[in-house]
Amino acid sequence: xxGPGTLSLPVGQRRNAAxxxxxxxxxxxxxxxxxxxxxxxxxxxxQLVTLYLTPVFYTYMxxxxxxxxxxxxxxxxxxVRAAQV
Numbered sequence: 034x035x036g037p038g039t040l041s042l043p044v045g046q047r048r049n050a051a052x053x054x055x056x057x058x059x060x061x062x063x064x065x066x067x068x069x070x071x072x073x074x075x076x077x078x079x080q081l082v083t084l085y086l087t088p089v090f091y092t093y094m095x096x097x098x099x100x101x102x103x104x105x106x107x108x109x110x111x112x113v114r115a116a117q118v
Contacts (some may be wrong), residue, residue, distance in 0.1 A: 051076070 086104035
């Protein structure tokens with residue numbers, strides 16, 4: 034499984050290739066600029082979500098799962114109280 038460093042290189046290259054179009058350079062650049070801005074923004078957003086938010090979410094979910102396991106283990110080993118009549 035590739036690490037974050039190997040994944041960010043191709044995404045960064047695509048984003049960098051679209052930056053001149055997003056700035057409106059070249060013949061007909063004004064017509065392509067809005068689409069290029071959306072593409073660059075989407076690539077930046079998806080890179081941030083993939084490389085930063087997803088690992089943080091999985092870390093929190095793993096900690097939550099461990100907390101649930103410890104609660105279940107305590108309930109299973111807790112002594113049963115006799116019913117008061």
